[in-house]
Amino acid sequence: MKEEFRVFGRPETALPFAVEMAGISYCDGSYRIDRPHSPITVMEYVIRGQGTLQTRGRTFTAKGGDVYILHRGDSHLYYADPRDPWIKLFFNVSGPLPEQLLEAYHLDGETLLPGCPVEGLFRDFFRLARLEEPADAFRQCALKFHEIAAAVSAARREDRPPEEALRLKRLLDSRISSGITVGELAQAIYHSPDYTIKLFKASFGTTPYAYLMEQRMFAAQNLLRSTSLPVKEIALRTGFEDPHYFSNLFKKRCGLSPARYRCDSSKG
DSSP, X not given: OEEEEEEOOOOSSOOSSEEEEEEEEEOOTTOXXXXXXXXXXXXXXXXXXXXXXXXXXXXXXXXXXXXXEEOTTSOEEEEEOSSSOXXXXXXXXXXXXXXXXXHHTTOTTOOEEOSOOOHHHHHHHHHHHTOSSHHHHHXXXXXXXXXXXHHHHHHHHHHOOOHHHHHHHHHHHTTTTTOOOHHHHHHHHTSOHHHHXXXXXXXXXXXHHHHHHHHHHHHHHHHHHHOOOOHHHHHHHTTOSOHHHHHHHHHHHHSSOHHHHHHHHHHO
8 A cells, every 4th residue: 555645743732723644545455444532533535446434323435536524523434445445635634623614514414425526625735734834734724624625515515415315314324223114214205115215225325224224234333342232232222123133134244243243343
């Protein structure tokens, strides 16, 4: 794997905006970042390739042309696809100003923003981060960050899925433990089940059922990594009444049994 970047030391005094690192990554199949309770805000632009993001209890696939935001205070896990790894521009920033600007542009609840034409702005940020004096770099990068946030917000408004589709997604996210039928989803947006499935798939590239199962598996992984709850209890908390079915499904989807997954995660 190859990277070009500039890294900064800690400022002598706390600043509202500081750059910790900025650059470009030419990832390979080994690229993987696991950052629990991140003290920094990360923004990345994918030039080409694809990979997976896991944060805020959700899983995303980021590919060429996409921007993703990993927020300060959240846990971040992201890794490149081994067959088609990312090439991406990135920057890691700290201080209160980045998240304040993201909130001002209604990006505080966003992670993946598909199809944002902002590669040039990210390249400008990297160029400014290489200014000789860190204080100059920070000032210029803060202005460029503001410009990037504004541009990403504008692209998001243009490409945002229909409100009905977002309502379905929020409803599915709230029902990981209890489950929900297609009929209930259809009733929530006052349409037929067939229309509901087609709308969700057109908006998010997957069916409501497949999305719910993906979210359940991710929630189970989080519980296995971060708690000592018995597998039976985790199965119940993620909507599976039969722990044997849960274990078999988990192994089929994740490649490891729940017990093995927990053991391997504890070693890491």
